[in-house]
Amino acid sequence: MEHSTTSEVTFTQHHSDAEFRSRVRKTTILLSVITIIELIIGLVIYKMHKGDHPSEFLIMLFKGVVCILTLAKAFYIVSVFMHLGDEVRNLIMTIIVPLMLFVWFIGAFLWDGGSYRKLRNRYHPVIETPARQGEHEKSDTATHPLD
Amino acid sequence: MAQTAVVQGKQWWAGGKSPFNVEYGKLMMWYFLMSDAFTFGAFLISYGTVRFSANSWPDPNHVFNAFPGAGHSNLPLAFVSLMTFILIISSVTMVLAVHAGHNGDKRGVSKWLIWTIIGGFAFLGCQAWEWTHLYHEGAWWGMNPFPNANGTASSTNFTNFFFTITGFHGFHVFSGVVINIIMLLMTRNNVFEKKGHYLMIEKAGLYWHFVDLVWVFVFLCFYLV
Numbered sequence: 001m002e003h004s005t006t007s008e009v010t011f012t013q014h015h016s017d018a019e020f021r022s023r024v025r026k027t028t029i030l031l032s033v034i035t036i037i038e039l040i041i042g043l044v045i046y047k048m049h050k051g052d053h054p055s056e057f058l059i060m061l062f063k064g065v066v067c068i069l070t071l072a073k074a075f076y077i078v079s080v081f082m083h084l085g086d087e088v089r090n091l092i093m094t095i096i097v098p099l100m101l102f103v104w105f106i107g108a109f110l111w112d113g114g115s116y117r118k119l120r121n122r123y124h125p126v127i128e129t130p131a132r133q134g135e136h137e138k139s140d141t142a143t144h145p146l147d
Numbered sequence: 148m149a150q151t152a153v154v155q156g157k158q159w160w161a162g163g164k165s166p167f168n169v170e171y172g173k174l175m176m177w178y179f180l181m182s183d184a185f186t187f188g189a190f191l192i193s194y195g196t197v198r199f200s201a202n203s204w205p206d207p208n209h210v211f212n213a214f215p216g217a218g219h220s221n222l223p224l225a226f227v228s229l230m231t232f233i234l235i236i237s238s239v240t241m242v243l244a245v246h247a248g249h250n251g252d253k254r255g256v257s258k259w260l261i262w263t264i265i266g267g268f269a270f271l272g273c274q275a276w277e278w279t280h281l282y283h284e285g286a287w288w289g290m291n292p293f294p295n296a297n298g299t300a301s302s303t304n305f306t307n308f309f310f311t312i313t314g315f316h317g318f319h320v321f322s323g324v325v326i327n328i329i330m331l332l333m334t335r336n337n338v339f340e341k342k343g344h345y346l347m348i349e350k351a352g353l354y355w356h357f358v359d360l361v362w363v364f365v366f367l368c369f370y371l372v
Contacts, residue, residue: 008165020246028239035231042224042371046208049296063372070367074360081242081356090159091167095177102188109192113199121202128202131294131301 013086027080034069041066176350180357183319187361190315191368194308203295205305207370210293213280227370230273231362237266238359241327245352248345253334256348260331263355267324274317278310286310309369316358316365323358326351 015023041062048054048062079085084092120126159166167174198204208223215226240262247255285292291306330351339345 008168008170010164010168014249017250024239024242024246028235031235032232035228035235038367038371039224039228042208045371046223049206049208066367066371070363070371073363077238077356077360077363081238081359082353088159088166088168091169091174091177094167095181098181099184101185105188105192106195109196110199113196116200117202120200126202128295128299130298 013083023080027076030076031073034073038066038069041069170346172350173346173353176353180353183357184361187312187315187364190308190312191364194312194368197304197308201295201302201304203297203299203301205291205293205301206296209296210281210286210305211277211370215276224370226273226277227366230270230277231366233266233270233273234359234362237263237270238356240266241352241355245345245349248339248348251340251345253337253340256339256345257331257334260327260334260348264324264327264331267320267327267355270320271317271324274313274320278313281306312365313369316361319358319361323351323355326354 045059045062048059084095159168165171165174169177211227212221212223213226214220214222240259244256244259244263247259281287286306286309288307288310289303291301291303293301293305295301330348333339333347334345339347
């Protein structure tokens, strides 16, 4: 603890080897389990899409769960693997507070996209052409790029 | 240690020491990663905006259903989960390399760095296979053979965003591998041994974990939802 490698570091965190190993093992298992759950949910969504009457609400719910699980994974990667959780509060805040902009960023722009779709469908509906069967030639199939 | 932080807490901004308790290079690496997070965020959010503005969108489970050597069998999510696990495991080996660096263990650092580099190459190989496969199906920038989920003809937005964002991420993986190789050579040449600390490995590690972190979100946005 008294050992500091540069003058900028006032004190250093040192975990014992055993403590470190169990922490890394736990995090690895946790990340793997979350990924497997995400994959299972992904396959459930796939099966639901193939069904006759997919419930829009349930699909949205599952997608929301996957988003939350992804945020949990991101938290563990940043906090344990990148050791941000072990840093002093000042450093944590100087990283996390600017990232709060993402709350506005995501909300505003997804809302914008959804609103654009509604307005276009209402005032300038695009007649969508059905995709041709076995359409695999290398051609630009965009009927209305960025319409 | 927690007590130390509390006792020193009041004096963090009094001058004479870093209020963030890290060396300059590591702090700047954090700020760089934060700005890079905004770059990736802007890409993914613009993808989200365009997808939200479309009435229908290609179903990822129909697009990404191939596996090397599996012919035409329908295996949705299989290959991308392999890629995800490769990246998670290489992140773990990087944590172990950084820890070996804390202990000044030169052999440990180079062993775990080699594993991390192998993981990085494995991921890049997978991505190269996936891109080649999609290209042979007729997908590229400006070309989209996949119809929308509701059966209508799709725009090229899907492939444009897919290749741009996974390409930008793949470029980060590639530069991460290059950085790790440089770290390995420096370790082998006793550069850190002479310096007396392995803090450089920590900074390379931060970058590598960030690449893994971004993949978590790319995986979510393109393959899962």
